[in-house]
Amino acid sequence: VSVLYCPRDAAVHTPKHATLATGSAAMMDLLKSENWTDGTLLGLKDDLLAGVATAMVQVPQSIAFAVVGKLNPRFGLKSSFFLGLFMGIFGGRPGTIYGAAGALVPEFPHLVEEYGTGGVLACTIGCGIVCILPGLFRVCDLIRMMPNSVMVGFVDGLAVIIFRGSLENFKAPDDTWITGMNAFYTVLIAMITLAVQWSLPLITEAIPSTIISVIVGTAVEHIFQLGTYTVGDKYLISGTLDAPALPELA
Template structure:
């Protein structure tokens, strides 16, 4: 009886102790996740829906099985960067198979309590890891604005300027989100010569379908995807534990790092079967969530569900976001 009461109290504390703050923060994060998921899909070389489906699935699943309430997990730039060679050489189905294997490896890491070992990684190494990925992600954006049009350069410059200046006057709404909304509106009504998200792939206004990756189930396939899956599992866990530590410090609470590792694994396995790429915790979005009042699992759940609602309801607008704006966004907004 006492055990059941403890479970009920834990659920109330993690899910319903801060309903208003969690819902509002989750909605804000959902809005900011759209351009990020699209941009990370572009980096990986896959259809935008792959990143959007991943962000939806991972956020919703991790809200139930993760070890750090209030932390946002979705498709990330760090993971997307590692996927580029695999997608280029073998295609999407091998990426989905690698995503599933990534989840299996992360569950094993959690069971073996590898999170304890991660604590010994020097802070300087972690900072170098994050900044190096930031530079590589920006370089991956270069082909999307070099040699396109003069208006593309102008939009990139304006985006960078807005992202730097807006926070001095408005702190309640992320500056990249404001830049994306305003400049997309200008682009839609001015008929400018700009490449848009819609030029990169079709936007499906539907829930992700379940399917098994179309790859041969043999040792040759395993030999292809295992190196990528191992790298994705390690990088994803590093970024997740770093983010968890940041959220721990911001909220003055503790988290279960091994449970989080297992949760990330479960989320990636399920995501791979629903057409999504591997993901992990996001430093920037988690900070935005906490600063906006998000504390519980409900904020992560609302972020994921809100993202899918926006895609289904506003997909026709999302495809009109100029690529130049996303490039400018990731020139300074390193939210892995």
């Protein structure tokens, strides 16, 4: 995951830290100084609910991007957790991605195959450094010169690559394509999940449609016992933390 950081913009948006004092007023001043709230209890409640909603959305997204990138889903979950934790503690910018990014995921299968999970870490750090350099040299505005057609082509091509990677989910744990009723039920659950994700925002935006669609799709499978493969059938997920690893270059 990489972040484009421009010091000039940061200087404009970074608030001054409040002087620490005693009592709840001092705590509210501190939260306001860190852009965690607008200084009111109502604003703090809205910010907390927004954080919970974002965390809920990150769960299915992190799993999906990890699967497309040929990684165990636990890598997606744990990386999103630590990125969100660090960026929340040390500050952040509106619009910054604190989790798996679609622009990097298509490169992950090759990196995992050639260099292991350490290659993914090295690639992510390298991309972050490259994105920081324009900010350090104050050339962020050069991105305005990029034609809109280039961005359209990039996003469309990225969508095709992610779609092709998603087709791997229609394989059994033994890496063979599923057939018959198993394939039919898999497509059916996928369409139900997609329909909920698209239609729910038309009814209400108070609940994240992504997490509701995952809950509905999972409920359909387990209530009707359709026999489709689950994430646990294809991947070993444990609660242990993995030590950082570097790519195997030898």
